[in-house]
Amino acid sequence: MRTEQPAIEAEGVRKSFGTKIALDDFSLTVPRGTVQGLLGPNGAGKTTLVRILTTLSRMDGGRARVGGHDVMTERSRVRASIGLTGQRTALDEILTARQNLQTFGRLFHLTRKEAAVRADQLLEQFSLTDSAEVQVKTFSGGMQRRLDLASSMILAPQVLFLDEPTTGLDPRGRREVWDAVLTLAAGGTTVLLTTHYLDEADRLSDRIAVIDQGRRIVEDTPEGLKRMIGGDRLDVVLHDSADVARAAQLVAAATGDTDPQVDADGARVSVAVTDRVSAIGTVIRAAEEAGIGVADIALRQPTLDDVFLRLTGRPADADTDADEPPSAIMKEGALS
Incomplete structure (x- = not known):
């Protein structure tokens, strides 16, 4: 019987930076319409995987497809089907919320009218209509993140990549982002969420893969992972x-x-x-x-903290070197 093609397929992905191995024969399959959590300490390879799957970095070996398209040979098609929110917001703080969304709409090759209409739709979807004409520099961290998520949804992508989207936010800001992600997932968007906040992965993910030193060491539902330790x-x-x-x-x-x-x-x-x-x-x-x-x-x-400590021997937020050299992460649709 024919089954629907997964939203994300990675098989044997490898990536090194000099002598440092960032991804070591990493494999993952994400069904459409689900939230896939990716847990690991800093430097485990999470961001490197996201950059490869979003065509911002080339892998050394293996194969990967996103939205049914090969990330190496069909880069433009991959970019047309995804959204990306990185660890830093990609907003212009001088512009208003509406102006930011309209600007991204134009970068995504929408007409002025189409960009304006889409901006209004996203402002309403992310509960930002009342702040549409306010400069982003006055927004709270949670509001900025919600607007950043909205800008990633300009073209209603099939797959949304969230790379540690709540880093640095206070508890209220984190809850605001969580609510936005759950709303997107309920609407059918496939989400790949990388995080080292275990409560975040527990709250949002249908399945969770744990990555350590570039390798996937286990994958299951949150409850399945907890049952592993009794x-x-x-x-x-x-x-x-x-x-x-x-x-x-x-x-x-x-x-x-x-x-x-x-x-x-x-x-x-x-x-x-x-x-x-x-x-x-x-x-x-x-x-x-x-x-x-x-x-x-x-x-x-038992909690995911117990699982992670048992599997890796250290907390999820253990301080290690970054998995790749610092580089700017751009909105995928603005790349040509």
Whole structure:
């Protein structure tokens, strides 16, 4: 039976910058009309992949198709079918919201009338109509990001690439962007979202791929990833961080978890538990007998943070070198 062609197909993609390997035999398939999350620490290869899939960078090997078009041999067709919002906004802060959208419309080869009509449609879609005549420099971070997303939708692209779109935003700004992304996805737009904010990926993504050192190490639904590390988690917070190593051994022995997660800075030990009720009592008694002071103890559901730490051995926002040299990221449709 014939099935609909995926929105994004990457197979064995490789990319290096000198001796640094940014992507190492990376593969990914994204069905149409879904939100695909791509998680990884800084320098893992996320931005390099986005630049290859949006034709802003050439891969060293492998193959990739976006919207049914080859990113190497059909670059203009790929660009005509996508939108891109990079880590920095591509707005003119002196212009108003409407003027920015009209300018992008003209760059996308719309007539003046078509650009004006499309600008009004996007202002309404992204709840910016009341601010249409206001200079962008007065906008909050969340409003600027929403306008930036709107500018990526001038031609109603089949596929929208969002490369860490909420970096630097406050909680309110992040929620505004999340709402906009969910609205786009509900309308049928395929979204590839790169982020190191695990709550963001959990909230928005239908499926999540975890990338580390240029390789895809796992892919599943958010809930599927959480099930990988078992059921409930027991968090034990200590009075003294000097007791963390000893407490990790004690808690592991008391619960049967042979691989406890340790946060030395936060004086916290986290383990998987099967018996919710007895685990708390068992750990408290063992800590008292060992003379280890417990400041707090609590049960919780596993999170993507737990998954990421287990898979990579470090937090998602671990500070590493960028996966490629700094370069400007332009709106894809303005390239010819």
